[in-house]
Amino acid sequence: MAVSNIEKFDDIxxxxxxxxxxxxxxxxxxxxxxxxxxxxxFDEQVGTEVPTDETEFFIATATWLMQAGYITCKTYPYVGIDNAVLTAKGLEVLKATPESVSSKSTIGEQLAVSAKEGGKEVARGLVSEAFGLGVKILSPMIGLS
Known part of the structure; x- marks a missing residue:
């Protein structure tokens, strides 16, 4: 079964x-x-290496995270991002303890472990939880209830 764009986005x-x-x-x-x-x-027509669709997806994901206020960074098309750091909002959601598990570890700590161990399903759930917290943080600022 093919991985959806949302799953790839959550993984990255x-x-x-x-x-x-x-x-x-x-x-x-x-x-x-x-x-x-x-x-x-390698692109035969250009005669050099070019970024894959996967690289472009990585850059698009980082750009979205920046525009959504979770990170600050400078993007370099075809290569990656530089000067990337969590914003206050990004840090706040990653320092939260997820409600969905009985662990006392923060979302950020659990993501670090799942990144090392390759736990994609766990990471996807933690990313969803982080974004849910991000919406709660923004709700009072933009008048959502």
Whole structure:
């Protein structure tokens, strides 16, 4: 069964969050090749390596996370992102303890463990929970109830 864009987004987001949570507050350069299976491919017409669709998806995910206010970064098309760090909102949601499990570990700590162990399903659930908390944080600011 093919992986949906939402599942790919959640997988990459979990890895980005785990990396930035572990290195906070130090800005990081995140290369697409460290987050996707195949970052570049040789293009016969151009005569050089070009980014894969996976790399473009990684960049689009990081760009969305930045525009949504979870991270700050500078994107470098075809390569990755630089000076990436969690924002106050990103840090707040990753420091929260998820309601869905009995663990006392924060979402960020659990994402770090699942990133190392390859627990994609766990990471996807934690990313969903983080985004749910992000919406709760924003709701009073934009008048949602």
């Amino acid at each position: 987001t979990g890895k980005i969050f785990a990396e930035l949570y572990q290195s906070f507050p130090l800005p990081q350069a995140l290369l697409a090749e460290d987050f996707v299976e195949k970052a570049v491919q």
